[in-house]
Amino acid sequence: MFALIDCNNFYASCERVFRPDLIGKPVVVLSNNDGCVIARSNEAKDLGIPMGAPAFEFEKIFEKHQVHVFSSNFALYGDMSARVMDVLSNYSPEMEIYSIDEAFLKLKGMEHFHLQEYGRQMRAKVTRWTGIPISVGMAKTKSLAKVANKIAKKYAEKTGGVYIIDSEEKRIKALKWLKVGDVWGIGRQHTKKLIARNVFTAHDFTMLDDMWIKKHLSIVGLRLKHDLQGIPTLDLETVQPKQSIATTRSFDKNYTEFEQLKERISTFAVSCAEKLRSQNSSCKSIMVFIHTNGHRNDLPQYARNIVVKLPFATNSSIELSTFATQALQKIFKEGYAYKKAGVVVTDLTDEKNRQLTMFETSDARHIPLMQVMDKVNTLYGQQKIRLGSQSPKFVWKMKQDRLSPRYSTNLADIITVNV
């Protein structure tokens, strides 16, 4: 058996842990730059605020219904996630942390446990120890555990937040209930195709011909079909080293000057370099992209990316910044209003096993320099030491008007209790 544990309305729930006065009230959390809604409490969902709703379009509704709006506070959510995962790890030796708010547990050898009760215990303990409400779904395969979890969440009162698919009868009933577009692994494009073929439910999907699925949804779709039929096809995935690392941002306003973009790209490259160093990797290629605002029909559009193979693997902020800004020069065009840019590093290698080239031009002196930079910046705050190319002339600040305190990761933000 597999269990899928999912935190309910995770970001919104994190905000509520330290603001219990918000329980029962509509809460939404916005994306970077306070752009769109990325998390909603049940009360906010009931108001008809959709996922991804642009904040500016819903400002009136927020006001009218006294919705509590938060900027995203990833320091808080990351820390709360670690706490939840820590509690869950006590319930099985085999766990896969699937995302910031989801984990699969393998319940091998627990067939004789009272699983319903086991799920209830998990739920009680996570809520008690972290303040985060969760839903638990269990079934013979991962994708069915996902389905069970949806049922547990949707019918929380009836199920107590725990649902188990443990018979063929329940499996069929669950799959007939689930819309095909809500199946894990079936997105918008595939849903369109499936509905055109009169496939409306997950159950309809499992009745499709293997060859048809393989042709139109690839091997991934076929595996999913088998998994949904109760044939274990998807196993827990072990933690793999990352294949790519990205830092990308939308801007608060449109940028037209090369110098402005250069500062951004340099900063993104430095950020990627820091992420690389924190996991002891170097990268051998780098991708830089820029584009205009696709939502603005009134402005000329331009989007380009460029991949640069590096002559040697590196994680030096200085070197990556240099390569990135050189790349930017190749794709930048005058006369456009740029809204978003990013740097993605790929071809990652272990720092220690770095292959040198015959004519290595990477500067070995950067290594101790980066160590010192990381140390100082960790101790005294981000960007206390930065490159000259990250000019303070262009001070850039993300719009975060409604940021909550970092209750659990910053000493100054710890809550005070008055007795």
Add this chain to the structure above:
DNA sequence: TCTGGGGTCCTAGGACCC
């Protein structure tokens, strides 16, 4: 005015090898 960020996997087609 204003619309997120960070990932993964698969396939088809081209280039290349013997």
Add this chain to the structure above:
DNA sequence: TCTGGGGTCCTAGGACCC
């Protein structure tokens, strides 16, 4: 008329996830 067979690697693009 008639032009092999079997591979690998790489890349771009498309799909998906939270």
